[in-house]
Amino acid sequence: MSDTFETKTPNRRAFLRGAATAGVGAFAAGSAGAQTPDPLITETQEWAQSFGDGVDATPYGLPIKYEDDVVRRNVEWLTADTVSSINFTPIHALDGTITPQGCAFERHHSGAIELKKEDYRLMINGLVDRPLVFTYADLERFPRENHTYFLECAANTGMEWAGAQLNGAQFTHGMIHNMEYTGVPLRTLLEEAGYETAGKWVYVEGADASSNGRSIPMEKALDDVLVAFKANGEALRKEHGYPVRLVVPGWEGNMWVKWIRRIEVMNAPVESREETSKYTDTLANGISRKWTWEMDAKSVVTSPSPQSPIKHGKGPLVITGLAWSGRGAITRVDVSKDGGKTWETARLAKPGEKMALTRFYLDVDWDGEDMFLQSRAMDETGYVQPTKTQLREVRGLNSIYHNNCIQTWWVRPNGEAENVEVS
Amino acid sequence: MSDTFETKTPNRRAFLRGAATAGVGAFAAGSAGAQTPDPLITETQEWAQSFGDGVDATPYGLPIKYEDDVVRRNVEWLTADTVSSINFTPIHALDGTITPQGCAFERHHSGAIELKKEDYRLMINGLVDRPLVFTYADLERFPRENHTYFLECAANTGMEWAGAQLNGAQFTHGMIHNMEYTGVPLRTLLEEAGYETAGKWVYVEGADASSNGRSIPMEKALDDVLVAFKANGEALRKEHGYPVRLVVPGWEGNMWVKWIRRIEVMNAPVESREETSKYTDTLANGISRKWTWEMDAKSVVTSPSPQSPIKHGKGPLVITGLAWSGRGAITRVDVSKDGGKTWETARLAKPGEKMALTRFYLDVDWDGEDMFLQSRAMDETGYVQPTKTQLREVRGLNSIYHNNCIQTWWVRPNGEAENVEVS
Structure with a gap:
């Protein structure tokens, strides 16, 4: 159990109530104390009326069909042939x-x-x-x-x-x-x-x-x-x-x-x-630098992001992402909602482990306005993930590899996100 | 890196040499200093002469066909119907x-x-x-x-x-x-x-x-x-x-x-x-006991075992298994080769984590004789996994559930193993 989460709302019990009152919540129960059973709970449910699959159906289990968009994807124009390519x-x-x-x-x-x-x-x-x-x-x-x-x-x-x-x-x-x-x-x-x-x-x-x-x-x-x-x-x-x-x-x-x-x-x-x-x-x-073996500390917000837009409107929002370093454990991740002007320290799901991915969360109350989301990783050597500008100052623009710069997603009021650069 | 492994052979460099000299090793290089290239390395290799699959072949990756026996299995006679059963x-x-x-x-x-x-x-x-x-x-x-x-x-x-x-x-x-x-x-x-x-x-x-x-x-x-x-x-x-x-x-x-x-x-x-x-x-x-919620500390040797026999004969052998406790972290696992008469403390791959599986290893030099393999888990509460006899003394023979007794595999000189009881 993490003790580090601090709710941004004064009353934990009302965590989503504000959202519901504002009309963007999805609760069937409209007000406190009301008992409004959801039709899907009380009406006939196909899945509750008949047997499902037996234990011999899937000797090796596979993802359910509804998740068939969670797959590796390749980019056709990236390389000449798929046998020498990436997904x-x-x-x-x-x-x-x-x-x-x-x-x-x-x-x-x-x-x-x-x-x-x-x-x-x-x-x-x-x-x-x-x-x-x-x-x-x-x-x-x-x-x-x-x-x-x-x-x-x-x-x-x-x-x-x-x-x-x-x-x-x-x-x-x-x-x-x-x-x-x-x-x-x-x-x-x-x-x-x-x-x-x-x-x-x-x-x-x-x-x-x-x-x-x-x-x-x-x-x-x-x-x-x-x-x-x-x-x-x-x-x-x-x-x-x-x-x-x-x-x-x-x-x-x-x-x-x-x-x-x-x-x-x-x-x-x-x-x-x-x-x-x-x-x-x-x-x-x-x-050219001869060898670049170690991967520098880096992070990215995975959601919200262009493929994972906000669909629930303003109010409570989980911002999450991944951080890692080739030089040891991640010790801290900061998140910015304004393109790097101000930063908040994110919650690490577990203490960072050497050369392993670290999951971070920032639980916020989104005001529904534009966000320029960034994350910034720090590792146990004291290294801080650089901005694009800082990285270009050192490395120029001729590189292909080893880009560990801070990434920006522009999240719009409608919840959709886009890959952008901020100066 | 684990520092706790102690090789059972005096000279780490000769870890498998003894086995090779005894005729049960699988090395192509027969003696120190000899350079005997393996035919499979130098002759024409189909997989080294042509392209493999491209990155668009498997949007969701699956196990390779050679591993198609590593699957969940159910036991038909265990229940009347597979929809109310287990694998x-x-x-x-x-x-x-x-x-x-x-x-x-x-x-x-x-x-x-x-x-x-x-x-x-x-x-x-x-x-x-x-x-x-x-x-x-x-x-x-x-x-x-x-x-x-x-x-x-x-x-x-x-x-x-x-x-x-x-x-x-x-x-x-x-x-x-x-x-x-x-x-x-x-x-x-x-x-x-x-x-x-x-x-x-x-x-x-x-x-x-x-x-x-x-x-x-x-x-x-x-x-x-x-x-x-x-x-x-x-x-x-x-x-x-x-x-x-x-x-x-x-x-x-x-x-x-x-x-x-x-x-x-x-x-x-x-x-x-x-x-x-x-x-x-x-x-x-x-x-009947009314509630039994917590799963007591338990362990089992997963290899060698009846479905994972020893095929390489005597000499260096990795004994491995899993330990767990519903009351917290595993602190120690002992392994016996003689049905519980003597015990050696196994190496934990990582420090035990609360209510999670812990992998243990015991690296031995097998003499090729019969073994009665057992493992015994201990958790952070001080609880020690009981023998079958100890468990029966407390619980009798009417139970179906919550059996956490020490398991025994009889490993024979031919490397095959069998589920047995020792008194």
Whole structure:
């Protein structure tokens, strides 16, 4: 139970009464003390008059048909082909912090492949005492850990560098998911192979046609990287790297190599296609930053937002969103209703956890006027999420990746919202 | 990162080497320093030679076809009809603590009904200042909370009273799931209606034909009960009460009323069909305990187990399972390999959380001999999970519900396991 919520109305009992009196509430009971049964409660209800589905109907449960709009969506014009593209998590329609695998976004470099556990092999070679090849069954014999981490694509919010572009939190910030992983620390497997002290890097590649090779410093590899085979309790989905993927907490998503098949211990980074032609940030002077691994602290209001408008008019309103940092735990989130002029500290649903999504809420009494909604995340290092202007001052306008600026939604009196920039 | 794991082998680098030398390991690299590439890595791999699926293939992601045995299962002879029956979570095949909604068990009294958000109403009446009817949209305007809780059916493990019956953790202990819920505290809605001081109980009913009415003391209703509309981030599944269910942390599952439509504030319990003809425990003297709400501390080894045999022979083995308590957090789990004669303290994947599943691991070097595997949970109240014998001494043999005894799996040298009783 949270003790931090403070109602904005003087009398908690009358939380929604003001709204009802103003004609925008949906209560059937019109006034205090009145007992006005809702027709839907007392009249014949189809669902209360007959049996529903038995327990053999859905061996694996699926979302109800009424929720068929809560799905991943891709943007056709974004890439030339869907096998080298991305879709987006419907964060505008979710709550809490866990992302169900079914809703978790996908990014592929050469499509999602089907790889059986029986065919699966993981090689560790290079600067090691003895190169090893592990089967899936081998991996299951090493001590496991469980951790909940977010994965954010380096390109998330990338279209915003040039200004407000995509209209919806799903499209501006939906290249992210947050799951509870079960796996073996990479450190354990490197120790099993006997990594040499000359080994300062690991080069990791996947079994798909792209191989998506990435170099990771040994310090990170020995710290918190996992070789994971479960997410949210069950096997990884095909599109997330079944049967085994790398989990690189807090670092850009493309390093979380899927269908991982080989880890080579090296004395230098490979500087592969995937870490030179992509995922680097070109600054205003034309020079590119070489590595940008950690995802900076960031947040977004998920509702209200363009895909989640206010339909109930003025009065009590729940403003909610997500915050995260690749450098540790979120310690505070502020929300502004006036485009950053004034800020209120939001309520965190739970204390922030390292490299995991944090849900925030601000419960307000909306006056029905225009709002320019923003959120601003702070993490345990003291880092504060920058405005678009602040970010552009440092990074220029040539970047595609690593945009963690404050997002603005213009909410109009009719409750509809739009992606806008405020100066 | 957990610091509590202690390897049972003196040299971490040789963790699996002993197994490989003994001929039961699956490594392709036969000896230290040898570089024996696996044929599957170097020969033509279909999945590395062609594109996989694009990002438009699965708007809502589903488990890969190779995992189609990881599903809920029902037992046909258990009840007369599937609309008033149960299926079981495949806990033997899951890891971590979150139960995906698709795998989470179902129990219905008259089948799973389809109820649209637009048609949904929740009435609060009885001893209140003003009876109210809430729409789904109304509920979304109140301050929300997020909490991860287990739900266990009172009948979970009930077949074990008479001895070892069902062969598999899914069937003996699978009437349980653990999800992150988003909802509004019931306290908030009761305050909105203005509950009277004479109101000592709430009577809660669902919109299905059974209505499954249950009485809950006001003290619990005002404490941590949630009116929940999301689980693991997304909408509840139809079979778990879409669009709204009650969450009653730590208490027996049948009180978590699904498709909740009415909450009446009363001065006494109703003593309805669902709380008199069922869910009571008849003791040895023929007298039944009136209420048994809190689920006692309990645990089970999920792997190895009858449905999850050891296939790799002796050597390093991960023993894992789940522990939970309706009275608070799990503080410790012990594991026995010899039917309770000696115990080792297991490693908790994370510190126990109140009324939520806790994952435990014991990493052992199996000698290939018979094991009589047991686990024993302890919670923050100091309660220790009892043996079957201890439980029968107190409760007799007439019970059906609330069996939290220590479970035994007999693991044979061939790795297969069986549900047995030890004296």
